[in-house]
């Protein structure tokens with residue numbers, strides 16, 4: 001009988017924006033928790049914590065805003081959201097409108113032809129499950145149940161779930177992870193290089209102290225995102241001036257800086 005062929009292990013993907021740079025080694029959980037805390041403190045020193053919430057939308061408004069924002073610049077998705085609000089008296093009217101009218105109102109976002117029917121599907125599903133377009137029950141559900149309720153909506157992923165819980169007036173303890181946040185976490189070795197954005201939500205939240213309140217978790221999202229926007233760029237991160245250089249295996253490999 002022929003021996004089964006051995007399958008070569010798949011090499012880990014290169015770090016985002018850094019070509020064939022080696023991924024940082026995976027640190028044990030306790031080390032990663034300590035690293036996450038040190039990173040948070042330093043970045044709070046850099047960007048200033050606590051950070052004001054950037055808006056105060058009702059949960060359903062935040063859900064719609066978040067669905068429109070996928071792969072779309074903030075300015076464009078904000079305009080599309082305002083255009084939708086101006087074109088229809090309420091979300092029930094958006095739900096029941098001909099899809100072409102919704103698509104026209106959100107024409108400034110990426111893929112309006114897909115987002116318009118997807119948005120109506122979500123609004124219909126909420127109506128079916130709640131009997132009305134109302135998400136107020138998320139304020140009192142236990143955290144895991146609130147997350148599961150939102151995640152069961154069609155096309156709603158971990159980032160949208162966390163955005164609704166954290167950014168809306170619910171102000172609950174949840175950690176949205178955008179592409180900047182995710183990239184910085186990968187380069188620091190807080191998550192493996194192979195960990196996609198979706199699963200990174202739970203892994204990164206698990207590194208933060210359970211005693212932290214919603215504001216502290218929101219601050220963590222904000223400082224990680226800002227660091228990705230202002231220093232740890234997709235291409236050519238500014239490692240030489242980075243306040244995390246001594247903690248960061250990627251930065252040390254790029255600059256030859258010594259370990260801590």
Ligand code: SF4
Nearest residue numbers: 232237239242248251
């Ligand atoms: S040292 Fe470089 S790779 Fe590491 S977090 Fe800072 S900018 Fe990003």
